[in-house]
Amino acid sequence: MRSIFLLKSLRTAALGGVVVLAGFGAQNATADQTSMVSTVAASDDDAEARFLEMADLISQSCAPDVSSGVDDVASASVADTMAVEPTPDSTLPVLVDAVPLTSTEECAAQRHQLRISRAFSGTDTITYEEMRNKLTSLNYPAARIHRMQDFSGEPVARLDLRVGAEHLALEVTDINNGVMVEAFGAPEGVSVTEVRLESQLDAPTS
Numbered sequence: 001m002r003s004i005f006l007l008k009s010l011r012t013a014a015l016g017g018v019v020v021l022a023g024f025g026a027q028n029a030t031a032d033q034t035s036m037v038s039t040v041a042a043s044d045d046d047a048e049a050r051f052l053e054m055a056d057l058i059s060q061s062c063a064p065d066v067s068s069g070v071d072d073v074a075s076a077s078v079a080d081t082m083a084v085e086p087t088p089d090s091t092l093p094v095l096v097d098a099v100p101l102t103s104t105e106e107c108a109a110q111r112h113q114l115r116i117s118r119a120f121s122g123t124d125t126i127t128y129e130e131m132r133n134k135l136t137s138l139n140y141p142a143a144r145i146h147r148m149q150d151f152s153g154e155p156v157a158r159l160d161l162r163v164g165a166e167h168l169a170l171e172v173t174d175i176n177n178g179v180m181v182e183a184f185g186a187p188e189g190v191s192v193t194e195v196r197l198e199s200q201l202d203a204p205t206s
Contacts, residue, residue, distance in 0.1 A: 047141040054139050055108075055163050062107030095196040099185035105168045109183035112161065112170060120179040128155040131174060135159065146193050158192045171197065 101109060119138055125131045132145050140159055148156040154174040161168040167185035169192040186192045 044141065044143060047136070047139070048143070050139045051141050051144065052163065055161065058108045058111045059104065059163075061111070062104045095194055096187055096190055098195050098197060099167050099187050101167060101183065101185045105166060105185070106183070108161075109168055109170070112159075112168075113181040113183060116170070116172060116181050117179060122177055124177055125155055125174040125179065128157065131155045131157050131172065131179075135172070146191070148193065160186065160192045162186060162188075169195070 116135070116138065119134060123134075125134065128147050128150070132142065132147075135145055135157065136142050144160045146158045146160065148158055148171070150156045156171065156173045159170040159172065161170060165188065167187065169184055169186040171182045171184065173180045173182075182197070184195060184197055186195050
């Protein structure tokens with residue numbers, strides 16, 4: 001009888017050890033997952049901080065014209081109020097027209113267009129993932145890069161470059177050995193993917 005009781009005690013102790021070890025394993029797994037989430041969040045924050053620093057430097061280099069600044073802001077504000085008009089009882093996404101860019105935003109757009117065009121020059125971007133990875137390497141956060149439908153079979157992405165009350169956005173389209181970068185104004189409170197752009201005609205070959 002004592003041997004049976006002793007055997008049961010050993011089994012109970014062994015099972016208890018397994019439970020304890022399993023508990024430690026679950027705690028470690030939870031800690032690892034939390035650590036991974038924290039790392040991703042920190043990485044996203046760092047990417048946004050780098051972008052904001054770059055955007056600030058570009059804005060400073062594009063000194064605003066004080067004489068026309070009021071008109072620029074007024075025209076953009078009026079366009080904002082007129083652009084967003086959802087269709088009642090519609091389940092389809094509502095496309096809105098682009099708004100005018102201020103002189104400072106146009107200047108910043110040229111700087112972004114130049115650095116992106118140079119980075120993609122001489123390369124053929126086959127997939128959207130390749131385009132996104134290249135853009136993130138240029139300090140454009142992944143959260144600001146949006147995939148667009150590629151009617152021509154070439155990857156297309158839109159960049160949300162808006163900071164504060166600004167409207168600047170870009171559409172990047174893969175072409176032979178490079179990209180075409182188009183700037184446009186996105187109204188406040190609207191995703192850059194919901195802005196309607198006019199079709200760009202191919203440049204004449206002769």
